[in-house]
Every structure is written in structure tokens, then in C-alpha cells.
Amino acid sequence: MYMARWKVFLIMLVCLGGVWFVIPNLLSKSALEKTSPWLPQTQIRLGLDLQGGSHILMEVDVKTFINDYMDSLLESTRLFLRQEKISYRQLQRVKGQDIIAFDLRNGSQDLTPGLLNSLKSIDADMEVYAEGARVFLLVGDRARSARIRSAVDQSIEIIRRRVDETGTKEPTIQRQGEDRILIQLPGIEDPERVKSLLGQTAKLSFRFLADGDLSSEEGKGLSSQVERLESLTTKGERPYTYDVKKRVVVSGESLLDAQPTFDENNRPCVRFKLDALGGRKFAEATKANVGKSFAIILDNKVISAPTINEPIPGGEGRITGNFSVEEASDFALLLRAGALPAPLTVLEERTVGPDLGADSIKAGTRATILAVCLIIVFMVIAYAAVGFVANIALIFNLILLFAGLSILGATLTLPGIAGIALTLGMAVDANVLINERIKEELKHGKRYMIAVDSGYNRAMSTIIDSNITTLIGSILLYIFGTGPVRGFAVTLSLGIIVSMFTAVSLSRLIMASWIRWRHPKTLWI
Numbered sequence: 001m002y003m004a005r006w007k008v009f010l011i012m013l014v015c016l017g018g019v020w021f022v023i024p025n026l027l028s029k030s031a032l033e034k035t036s037p038w039l040p041q042t043q044i045r046l047g048l049d050l051q052g053g054s055h056i057l058m059e060v061d062v063k064t065f066i067n068d069y070m071d072s073l074l075e076s077t078r079l080f081l082r083q084e085k086i087s088y089r090q091l092q093r094v095k096g097q098d099i100i101a102f103d104l105r106n107g108s109q110d111l112t113p114g115l116l117n118s119l120k121s122i123d124a125d126m127e128v129y130a131e132g133a134r135v136f137l138l139v140g141d142r143a144r145s146a147r148i149r150s151a152v153d154q155s156i157e158i159i160r161r162r163v164d165e166t167g168t169k170e171p172t173i174q175r176q177g178e179d180r181i182l183i184q185l186p187g188i189e190d191p192e193r194v195k196s197l198l199g200q201t202a203k204l205s206f207r208f209l210a211d212g213d214l215s216s217e218e219g220k221g222l223s224s225q226v227e228r229l230e231s232l233t234t235k236g237e238r239p240y241t242y243d244v245k246k247r248v249v250v251s252g253e254s255l256l257d258a259q260p261t262f263d264e265n266n267r268p269c270v271r272f273k274l275d276a277l278g279g280r281k282f283a284e285a286t287k288a289n290v291g292k293s294f295a296i297i298l299d300n301k302v303i304s305a306p307t308i309n310e311p312i313p314g315g316e317g318r319i320t321g322n323f324s325v326e327e328a329s330d331f332a333l334l335l336r337a338g339a340l341p342a343p344l345t346v347l348e349e350r351t352v353g354p355d356l357g358a359d360s361i362k363a364g365t366r367a368t369i370l371a372v373c374l375i376i377v378f379m380v381i382a383y384a385a386v387g388f389v390a391n392i393a394l395i396f397n398l399i400l401l402f403a404g405l406s407i408l409g410a411t412l413t414l415p416g417i418a419g420i421a422l423t424l425g426m427a428v429d430a431n432v433l434i435n436e437r438i439k440e441e442l443k444h445g446k447r448y449m450i451a452v453d454s455g456y457n458r459a460m461s462t463i464i465d466s467n468i469t470t471l472i473g474s475i476l477l478y479i480f481g482t483g484p485v486r487g488f489a490v491t492l493s494l495g496i497i498v499s500m501f502t503a504v505s506l507s508r509l510i511m512a513s514w515i516r517w518r519h520p521k522t523l524w525i
Contacts, residue, residue: 065342204252254278279315413487423495430503
């Protein structure tokens with residue numbers, strides 16, 4: 001029953017540390033902020049099923065993204081060939097494939113290894129090869145996967161900016177699979193507004209209106225350079241249609257800032273500011289087209305189409321429309337956060353009200369308290385004085401478990417509460433094994449000091465085996481599970497580790513200290 005001093009010190013340090021990190025969870029957030037800075041500020045976070053909020057699973061539209069990427073690659077190839085003064089014809093995307101192809105006008109005499117190598121500078125991951133005078137630029141599986149991964153990462157970052165702008169605290173935004181994004185927003189009051197903000201691609205562009213009518217004979221020749229777009233639908237009105245040139249004067253990538261404000265008639269609008277390059281392009285375009293109209297387009301919808309009365313220098317302007325105050329604020333938020341590289345589709349959505357979450361917390365708390373009380377009574381009835389030692393270890397098991405969740409910044413869910421209840425049962429199971437082993441040693445006539453020592457030593461292998469197998473299962477649940485399943489796995493894994501510490505090390509220290517202090521003649525068990 002002897003324990004080295006460093007072991008005693010380490011066990012006591014762990015128990016005191018557990019109490020120290022649990023204290024913040026007993027205080028409200030406002031009370032915690034008023035405490036001294038030396039007190040830990042981390043608290044256990046509550047999951048959506050306890051706090052309320054929204055769970056949204058979105059999928060990146062890979063097909064649209066790849067099509068946009070191939071269109072961009074086609075234009076980059078055209079620009080490269082013109083800059084290099086290479087004569088070509090029939091530059092196009094091969095139908096149904098991720099391949100750009102063109103023919104050299106002068107035949108294979110223009111085809112040199114230097115040309116093929118220089119074409120690779122358009123995109124380093126692209127494969128370039130030739131068949132006779134026809135050149136192919138192939139986007140292979142590796143390049144495709146890299147582009148999709150980059151698009152998902154960019155989408156996650158833009159979603160995070162948009163969510164942060166709404167003031168949502170402690171959101172969970174993470175990749176799930178190759179092209180899916182899981183978003184958990186605890187405590188939000190208006191989930192529909194947030195979902196609409198997340199779903200908009202928010203691609204902004206400034207383009208000029210077409211000079212003629214597309215339906216006329218003259219306009220038919222311009223159909224390849226002009227497209228017809230609808231205006232944003234307004235309340236009680238049908239959308240207008242505009243014939244807009246495809247050439248983009250300034251894109252949203254040049255946007256530095258956007259803020260909601262009011263115009264001279266006290267109507268909501270959005271003030272924007274462009275960077276130096278975008279401001280210069282905008283100023284030159286407006287100077288050369290005074291008297292003409294240009295369209296401000298968001299996601300292929302025309303917001304407004306004002307007439308240029310005078311040049312607009314400085315790269316600053318206003319976007320007006322039939323906005324409400326909230327719509328202007330959301331529009332400015334989308335522009336500041338940036339455009340998504342591809343549309344997002346909502347695959348799954350769950351919303352939990354705060355009242356349901358509060359009921360779950362109360363039910364889980366009652367269940368945990370009742371479980372602890374019943375276990376304490378059972379241990380005292382079954383094992384008398386030795387049962388008190390197991391109960392002290394059980395209480396510290398609960399303290400250390402909550403301390404571990406606080407330190408890890410883990411999110412407690414309703415299945416997590418179930419994991420805590422299961423952990424308490426497993427912690428007592430270890431003490432039951434030890435106490436039953438002690439009983440057997442006493443029945444064989446051994447002195448109680450030897451019986452206690454043998455009980456802990458001989459039960460050790462059984463305790464480790466049973467806990468390790470359960471720990472393996474919980475680790476696999478965490479790796480392959482999602483959402484609430486992971487919450488259950490975290491609490492169960494942490495509870496197993498803590499229960500092994502309290503059942504073997506802490507209870508042994510308490511038992512040894514009690515025997516040395518009381519020197520009982522017999523051991524009631």
C-alpha cells in the first residue's frame with residue numbers, strides 16, 4: 001500500500017487542477033468576465049440540441065464550378081495565344097470533357113516543344129499534348145481534385161466571414177467529405193436569414209447595357225456578345241429584363257469595402273469602394289461612356305441600371321434599389337465577405353429551439369444527479385466503509401470529466417450527456433471489480449492490508465482490458481461518426497481515461513491514507 005511521494009503529489013495535483021478548471025462552469029458568462037484574470041475563462045460549450053440553433057449541411061456545386069473554371073481556362077488560352085502571336089483556329093472546349101483544343105493555322109510547323117511547355121504556364125497542373133497540328137489542354141483527375149479542394153476551402157473561408165459578420169458566436173464550420181460543408185450555428189434567432197446569406201454566390205460585376213435590341217435584325221449579330229438578364233424581383237412587381245454586354249468592366253474582386261447607408265432621399269442604399277486598379281478602370285469606363293447606362297449585377301440579376309451623368313473618379317459610388325434597411329445591410333455583408341467560387345446547395349437542415357434545448361439540459365441534469373445518488377447508495381450498502389472510498393473517487397471522476405471537456409473546448413450534446421451517464425457506470429464497475437477481488441482475498445484468510453493490496457493488483461489487468469476495448473470502440477465512433485455521435489464518443493473516451501485514473505490511482509491513495517490514519521482492526525466490506 002506504499003506509494004511514492006511523487007505519485008501522491010501528481011494525483012493530488014490532477015484532482016486540484018480538475019476542481020480549478022470546473023469552477024468557471026459554475027458561473028454565468030457575465031459573472032465569469034468580472035472575475036480575476038487568473039481564473040480560467042473556458043467553459044463547456046453546449047451543442048445545438050442543448051443550446052438551440054441550426055445545423056446545415058451544404059454541397060458545393062462541383063459541376064458549375066468546373067464549367068466556370070473551364071470557361072476561364074478557355075479565355076486564358078485565347079489571351080495567351082494572342083499575346084504570343086500564335087495563329088490558331090477552332091479554339092473550343094471538347095464537348096462533355098475537361099479538355100481545351102485548338103488547331104494551329106500553319107500546321108505542325110508551329111508545333112515545337114517550347115510551345116507546349118509555354119502553354120503549361122497557363123496552369124501548372126494542366127497536361128498539354130498534341131496530335132498532328134491539333135493541340136489539347138487536359139485537366140486531369142489530379143488537377144480537378146485540387147481545384148475542387150481549393151473551391152471548398154475558399155467556400156469555408158467565405159462562409160466563416162459571412163457568419164462572423166452576423167455576430168453568431170462559436171460557429172462550427174468544417175469540411176465533410178470531398179465537396180460538402182457542415183455548418184452549426186448555436187443560438188441564432190433568425191435561421192432563415194442566415195441560410196439565405198450562406199446560399200447566395202454573391203458574384204458582383206459592372207457591365208454596360210447593349211446599345212440595340214436583341215430581337216432586331218441588327219441585334220441578332222450581337223447575340224454572342226450580349227445576354228438578357230432579369231432584375232431582382234421586387235415586392236408586387238414583375239422583374240424587368242435588360243440586354244447586357246457580356247464584357248465585364250469591373251468585377252467584385254476589385255471591391256475593397258461596402259457599407260449600408262442612406263441616399264439624399266433617405267432611402268437605404270449601399271456605398272462601395274474599389275481598389276486602385278478597379279477604381280481606375282471604373283473612372284476610365286464612365287468617362288468614355290457619359291450618357292450611357294450600365295448595369296450593377298449580382299449573381300446574374302440586375303440590381304440597378306443607372307445612367308452615367310458624369311465620370312465617377314476615385315473608385316467610390318452607391319448602389320441603389322428598392323432595398324429595405326435589412327436587405328441593404330445583408331447586401332453589403334455579402335459584398336464585403338466576397339463571392340463564393342461556386343453555388344451551394346442545402347442537403348440537410350435541422351433547427352432546434354432554445355426551449356427544447358433547455359428541457360434537454362434539465363432532463364440530463366436530473367438523470368445524472370439521480371444516477372450518482374443511486375450509485376452512492378448502492379456502493380455504501382454493498383461495500384460499507386470501502387464503498388465510501390469508491391464514492392469519493394466517483395465524485396472526482398465527474399469533476400475531472402467536466403474539467404477535461406472545458407480544457408479541450410469540447411461541445412456537450414445530448415448524446416454526450418448519455419456518454420457521461422455511461423461513464424459513471426463504468427467507473428463504478430472498476431471499483432466493483434476491485435472490491436470483489438478484496439472480498440475473495442479476505443475469504444482466503446489473508447490480512448486486510450494484504451487483501452487490499454492484492455485486490456488492486458489482481459483487478460488491474462481486468463480493468464485495463466475492459467476499458468481499452470471500450471476506448472477502441474469510442475475512438476472509431478469519433479473517426480467515422482459525425483455531429484452528435486462524435487459528441488458521445490468524446491465524452492465516453494474522456495470518461496474512460498478519467499475512470500481508470502480515479503478507480504485505480506485515486507481510490508488506492510484514499511484507501512491507503514484511510515488505513516494509515518484509522519488503523520482499523522478489521523475491514524468491513
